[in-house]
Amino acid sequence: MTVNRLREEVSGLHNELVRYGLVAWTAGNVSGRVPGEDLFVIKPSGISYDDLNPDAIVVCDLDGKVVEGDLDPSSDTAAHAYVYREMPEVGGVVHTHSTYATAWAARAEAIPCVLTAMADEFGGEIPVGPFALIGNDDIGRGIVATLSGHRSPAVLMQNHGVFTIGKDAKAAVKAAVMCEDVARTVHLARQAGDLTPIAAEDIDRLYDRYQNVYGQR
Amino acid sequence: MTVNRLREEVSGLHNELVRYGLVAWTAGNVSGRVPGEDLFVIKPSGISYDDLNPDAIVVCDLDGKVVEGDLDPSSDTAAHAYVYREMPEVGGVVHTHSTYATAWAARAEAIPCVLTAMADEFGGEIPVGPFALIGNDDIGRGIVATLSGHRSPAVLMQNHGVFTIGKDAKAAVKAAVMCEDVARTVHLARQAGDLTPIAAEDIDRLYDRYQNVYGQR
Amino acid sequence: MTVNRLREEVSGLHNELVRYGLVAWTAGNVSGRVPGEDLFVIKPSGISYDDLNPDAIVVCDLDGKVVEGDLDPSSDTAAHAYVYREMPEVGGVVHTHSTYATAWAARAEAIPCVLTAMADEFGGEIPVGPFALIGNDDIGRGIVATLSGHRSPAVLMQNHGVFTIGKDAKAAVKAAVMCEDVARTVHLARQAGDLTPIAAEDIDRLYDRYQNVYGQR
Amino acid sequence: MTVNRLREEVSGLHNELVRYGLVAWTAGNVSGRVPGEDLFVIKPSGISYDDLNPDAIVVCDLDGKVVEGDLDPSSDTAAHAYVYREMPEVGGVVHTHSTYATAWAARAEAIPCVLTAMADEFGGEIPVGPFALIGNDDIGRGIVATLSGHRSPAVLMQNHGVFTIGKDAKAAVKAAVMCEDVARTVHLARQAGDLTPIAAEDIDRLYDRYQNVYGQR
Numbered sequence: 018m019t020v021n022r023l024r025e026e027v028s029g030l031h032n033e034l035v036r037y038g039l040v041a042w043t044a045g046n047v048s049g050r051v052p053g054e055d056l057f058v059i060k061p062s063g064i065s066y067d068d069l070n071p072d073a074i075v076v077c078d079l080d081g082k083v084v085e086g087d088l089d090p091s092s093d094t095a096a097h098a099y100v101y102r103e104m105p106e107v108g109g110v111v112h113t114h115s116t117y118a119t120a121w122a123a124r125a126e127a128i129p130c131v132l133t134a135m136a137d138e139f140g141g142e143i144p145v146g147p148f149a150l151i152g153n154d155d156i157g158r159g160i161v162a163t164l165s166g167h168r169s170p171a172v173l174m175q176n177h178g179v180f181t182i183g184k185d186a187k188a189a190v191k192a193a194v195m196c197e198d199v200a201r202t203v204h205l206a207r208q209a210g211d212l213t214p215i216a217a218e219d220i221d222r223l224y225d226r227y228q229n230v231y232g233q234r
Numbered sequence: 235m236t237v238n239r240l241r242e243e244v245s246g247l248h249n250e251l252v253r254y255g256l257v258a259w260t261a262g263n264v265s266g267r268v269p270g271e272d273l274f275v276i277k278p279s280g281i282s283y284d285d286l287n288p289d290a291i292v293v294c295d296l297d298g299k300v301v302e303g304d305l306d307p308s309s310d311t312a313a314h315a316y317v318y319r320e321m322p323e324v325g326g327v328v329h330t331h332s333t334y335a336t337a338w339a340a341r342a343e344a345i346p347c348v349l350t351a352m353a354d355e356f357g358g359e360i361p362v363g364p365f366a367l368i369g370n371d372d373i374g375r376g377i378v379a380t381l382s383g384h385r386s387p388a389v390l391m392q393n394h395g396v397f398t399i400g401k402d403a404k405a406a407v408k409a410a411v412m413c414e415d416v417a418r419t420v421h422l423a424r425q426a427g428d429l430t431p432i433a434a435e436d437i438d439r440l441y442d443r444y445q446n447v448y449g450q451r
Numbered sequence: 452m453t454v455n456r457l458r459e460e461v462s463g464l465h466n467e468l469v470r471y472g473l474v475a476w477t478a479g480n481v482s483g484r485v486p487g488e489d490l491f492v493i494k495p496s497g498i499s500y501d502d503l504n505p506d507a508i509v510v511c512d513l514d515g516k517v518v519e520g521d522l523d524p525s526s527d528t529a530a531h532a533y534v535y536r537e538m539p540e541v542g543g544v545v546h547t548h549s550t551y552a553t554a555w556a557a558r559a560e561a562i563p564c565v566l567t568a569m570a571d572e573f574g575g576e577i578p579v580g581p582f583a584l585i586g587n588d589d590i591g592r593g594i595v596a597t598l599s600g601h602r603s604p605a606v607l608m609q610n611h612g613v614f615t616i617g618k619d620a621k622a623a624v625k626a627a628v629m630c631e632d633v634a635r636t637v638h639l640a641r642q643a644g645d646l647t648p649i650a651a652e653d654i655d656r657l658y659d660r661y662q663n664v665y666g667q668r
Numbered sequence: 669m670t671v672n673r674l675r676e677e678v679s680g681l682h683n684e685l686v687r688y689g690l691v692a693w694t695a696g697n698v699s700g701r702v703p704g705e706d707l708f709v710i711k712p713s714g715i716s717y718d719d720l721n722p723d724a725i726v727v728c729d730l731d732g733k734v735v736e737g738d739l740d741p742s743s744d745t746a747a748h749a750y751v752y753r754e755m756p757e758v759g760g761v762v763h764t765h766s767t768y769a770t771a772w773a774a775r776a777e778a779i780p781c782v783l784t785a786m787a788d789e790f791g792g793e794i795p796v797g798p799f800a801l802i803g804n805d806d807i808g809r810g811i812v813a814t815l816s817g818h819r820s821p822a823v824l825m826q827n828h829g830v831f832t833i834g835k836d837a838k839a840a841v842k843a844a845v846m847c848e849d850v851a852r853t854v855h856l857a858r859q860a861g862d863l864t865p866i867a868a869e870d871i872d873r874l875y876d877r878y879q880n881v882y883g884q885r
Binding site: 471565566567568625628629632635636637639640642643644645646647649653656657660664665666667668 | 743
């Protein structure tokens with residue numbers, strides 16, 4: 018995939034964040050790794066989703082330095098860059114402050130796996146990462162430390178919001194959409210009484226099947 | 235109704251799932267029985283609602299084997315097929331993970347009938363079906379066992395989501411829409427205090443009238 | 452206003468019920484009195500909002516008998532007709548099962564007036580009407596008995612939903628929109644702690660000012 | 669910026685209130701100060717957002733008297749005018765009854781700062797202003813007294829709703845959008861358990877960075 022085709026795809030994927038109500042104003046961003054190169058593309062900082070287009074998407078190296086583009090990149094660029102440096106299997110990263118997921122993050126509480134759809138996509142609970150300030154590698158470090166060796170492609174960064182990863186940008190967006198969906202459903206379920214757990218071995222079976230069988234061959 | 239006309243209808247009915255916010259990403263599906271034949275049509279697996287069209291809809295026999303179509307059918311096809319095999323009066327099946335209904339399912343709790351609209355459409359509570367893994371007939375068996383001899387066209391499958399049935403696909407979609415609507419209203423009502431019950435004989439009167447009088451003759 | 456102009460207006464006002472999310476499937480209706488005649492126009496029964504148009508709107512006399520139109524009128528026609536017979540100052544009636552308002556109705560609990568916007572539009576609490584079955588004048592009787600001598604243009608019919616009245620159909624639709632809006636806000640406010648009351652004389656002042664000063668002269 | 673260009677901008681910004689669901693019917697308004705003149709422009713009273721256009725926007729002096737425009741200005745004009753008189757640095761004011769923020773206002777409770785996005789935009793809690801009746805300068809006085817010397821551009825007026833300020837109308841609209849967003853997230857977070865606080869010095873660091881670094885240079 019060329020850089021320009023990737024810019025187009027990443028620009029368009031921001032529409033999914035808007036469609037599913039995961040972002041307010043300009044607070045959320047998608048990035049994608051350029052296949053075979055030490056580069057990724059990301060949303061510019063503070064640009065509204067209505068004004069986004071492929072040309073506005075910024076190309077950065079894995080230290081987060083701009084190598085192409087007229088605009089300043091997302092203020093979350095350092096976190097995305099850190100993930101691409103440390104997790105070579107990751108091809109896409111998404112960040113949102115989606116409402117229900119961020120509510121769990123404001124309590125620093127992991128979302129328990131009580132839905133088959135959650136077992137399918139996340140393979141267990143959605144974990145909490147540390148509180149970290151913006152401005153250096155602390156957020157990236159927290160994401161990588163939490164997701165390494167975890168099946169979940171989503172982490173709730175304490176008092177902050179959600180970061181998701183995927184094999185490409187679209188997969189990371191799907192994880193962000195599903196993260197908010199299950200965060201909301203489990204929040205509502207627990208409001209009204211005790212949750213019914215799913216046995217660990219059933220979570221394993223659901224996860225294995227979904228990762229291998231779902232969708233088109 | 236020809237198979238192609240049914241494909242068109244079933245394809246279009248997925249828009250109602252989107253419109254009413256019952257589905258995230260690709261997680262929900264509609265099927266319809268081909269009148270007079272041992273066949274039904276169903277959504278393909280993992281295809282986005284934007285990309286759905288009549289040609290993408292898959293035709294299956296009542297064992298869930300594809301007889302026409304280029305795509306793999308929904309991963310829930312076995313459950314739909316089981317319902318069509320065991321409940322000959324059913325002409326349409328819908329599956330969603332709609333938020334509030336699934337929240338009740340995560341507690342394995344039936345929705346009590348405290349609304350006249352719920353008496354109209356469901357004739358009583360919306361029942362809970364068993365926990366069942368995907369991959370064989372367990373989900374279908376749970377749906378049929380729960381709904382047989384019940385007035386409700388909707389069942390909350392434990393830790394999973396909703397299945398609804400109807401005389402045709404449109405009726406099953408309506409049941410899915412109304413199920414989420416009453417799941418939300420009753421959830422919110424109970425959050426704030428004790429529910430006011432409706433007498434069983436009034437539920438019967440409402441159900442009988444609605445099934446016979448509502449709509450155009 | 453001619454009957455045809457009124458049909459157009461009442462048909463179009465249903466779009467506001469959809470826009471504000473007050474209705475699911477076909478469950479909600481607007482009617483308007485024909486000025487200077489013992490007639491009103493109302494939505495047909497079980498027709499989707501997408502398919503509604505001025506020609507589909509039914510003209511009824513004040514006993515609810517169809518005098519013009521090819522379709523059967525709303526199953527709530529008897530309630531609308533009763534209101535027009537008994538409250539000559541009423542020019543529009545709206546019925547919905549809007550979520551939050553219906554949640555209060557499922558507990559048979561009035562909505563306390565703790566918002567200035569509620570004082571403006573409703574002049575105090577939104578009251579609860581009796582449980583009543585469809586099929587005769589019981590619902591209409593309950594609406595009229597509750598709203599007569601009350602400043603609120605909205606009543607929460609127990610276990611059922613909302614009926615609103617207004618000087619014309621648009622005013623009744625506005626009351627239905629504002630009823631759901633305050634039902635939601637007060638529900639959420641009370642979930643999290645004690646409500647701060649508004650003094651009765653301040654409610655009076657707000658109501659008097661809004662009814663006389665708001666909008667264009 | 670000419671008055672006509674400002675009218676266009678302020679007219680268009682009302683679409684953001686609609687898009688983010690901050691307003692029902694006609695209950696919310698945006699105003700903007702005319703640069704270099706003792707004038708501001710504001711929404712007319714009781715006009716629907718669909719019918720709004722630049723010509724409908726009213727020009728007022730800082731006493732709230734109409735100097736140009738055919739329509740009566742918003743019933744909240746006196747409050748906007750008071751803010752422009754007393755806070756010369758303010759270039760835009762927004763008023764809404766957005767649901768979650770107004771729910772906090774109905775309990776007269778400030779929103780605690782437990783989200784990094786809230787530290788960024790509000791620099792701490794969102795404070796509560798006094799109960800005040802419409803009709804004189806009391807609301808304006810309450811806004812100015814609460815926001816003077818406060819970092820938050822938003823105030824929750826008790827039992828009423830939200831007023832936000834900004835360097836221009838767009839900044840005030842952004843504050844209104846973010847206020848509802850954090851009001852909702854913190855409400856939901858606290859429903860389910862104890863909030864995790866953010867240290868005061870971290871709030872300071874986040875606020876300083878966001879005000880100086882975010883967006884394009």
